[in-house]
Amino acid sequence: MNKNKESGKQVQNIKVNDSNSNKNKELQKLVQNNKHFEFLSSGKIKCLLTHHEILPTLQEFNNYLNGKSYKNAVENDIDFTQFEPYIVQHKTDKNKLFCNLTRQNISKKKSVVLKHVNGKRYKYYLSKYLEEQAKEEQENQQENQEDEGQNELEELNNLVNEAEQQEQPQKQKNGILKGGKKINKKKFKQQKEEKIEVEEEIQSKQKKQQQDGKQVKKLKNKQQNAQVE
Template sequence: MNKNKESGKQTQNNKANDSNSNKNKELQKLVQNNKHFEFLSSGKIKCILTHHEILPTLQEFTNYLNGRSYKNALENEIEFTQFEPYIVQHKTDKNKLFCNLTRQNISKKKSVVLKHVNGKRYKYYLSKYLEEQAKEEQENQQDNQEEEVQNELEELNNLVNEEEQEHQPKKQKSGILKGGKKINKKKVKPQQEEQIEIEQTVQNKSKVQQKDGKQVKKLKNKQQKGQVE
C-alpha cells in the first residue's frame, strides 16, 4: 500500500513538473514574441512601455496583459521620433514632449500628439519653416554658383597673363634684346630728352655768336678811333 501511495505521489509530481515546464515554455514564447516585454537578469519580466516588473509566471503575465495600465500604454504607443526635429523629448519631464515650431509642451500621449500635428497652428509654422529652409538653400546654391564663376574667371585671367608674359620680349640685366643686338639701357634715352639737349646746344651756340659779334664791334670801334687820331 505504501509503495502504491509513493508511486502515486511521484506521478502527480511528475505531472506538476511537466505542466510547470510547459507553462514556462509558453511564458517564454509569449515574452519573446511581444516587443513590449523582456526578461531581466533577476528572472522577472519588464514592460518596456510602463517600466513595470512582473513575476515570471504565466498567470501573472496574462493578468498584466489584460490589465488597464498595459492597455492604456498600448493605446498611447507611438514612435515619437517620427516627428523630429520639430517635436522632441522634453529636457526635464520624461512624460512630455516639446514642439520647436510652436514652442509648446505636449503631453506624451498618442491622441494629444496627433491632435497637435494636425492642428492649424502647427501646420502654419511648419509651412513657414519649410519656406525659409527652401529660400536658404536657394541662396546657398546661388552663392556657390557665383563662387564657381568667380574662380573660373580668375583661372582664365591667370592663363591670359601667363600667355602675355610668354609673348613679351625677354629682358636681361644689362639691356634689352632687340633685333638680335644688345643695347644698354643707360645709353637709350627718350626722344623728349634728346630734343631738349638739341635745343640747349642751339641756344648755347647763339649766345656764343652774340658775344663774338659784340667783341668784333668793339675792335672795329677801337681801330676807327686810332685812325682818326
C-alpha cells in the same frame, strides 16, 4: 433511469467540450491577429506592450483588452522619433515632448501628439521654417555658383597672364609691344628724330637767351660807367 442520466451527462460534457474548443479557437485567432500579444510556452498569453501575462481564457483576454493598462499602452504605442527634429524628447520630463517650432511642451501621448502636428499653429510654423530653409539653401547655392565662377575667372586670368609672360620675349623680338600692337619701325625712327630736333632747338634757344642776357648786362654796365664819368 440511470442510463438516461449518464447519457444526459455525456451530452452535456460533449457540449461543454465543444464550447471550450470553440472558445479556444476564437482566443487563438484573436491573439494571432493582434501584434501586441503572443502565447508563452506555459500556455499563458503575454502582452508585448506591458509585459503582463494573462490566463489563456477568452474572458480573461477580453477583460484585459478593455482594461485601462492596455488602453494606455496602446495610446503610447508610437515611435515619437518620427517627428524629430521638430518634436523632441523633453529635457527634464520623460513623460513629455517639446516642440521646437511652437516652443510648447506636449504630453507624451499618441492622440495629443497627432492632434498637435495636425493643428493650424504647428502647420503654420512648419511651413515658415521650410520656406526659410529653402531660401537659405538657394542663397547658399547661388553663393557657391558665384564663388565657382569667380574662381574659374581667376584661373583663366592666371592662365592668360602666364601665357603672355611666356610669349612676351618672343613678341619683343618680333617687334610687338606689350599691348599687342606691332611696332612701325619707320614711324618710330621718325618720332625719335623729331624728338631729338625739338630737344636741340630748346637747347639752342636756352644758349641764345644766355648770350642775350650777357649782352644786356654788358650794355647796362657801359651805361653806368658813362654816367659816372
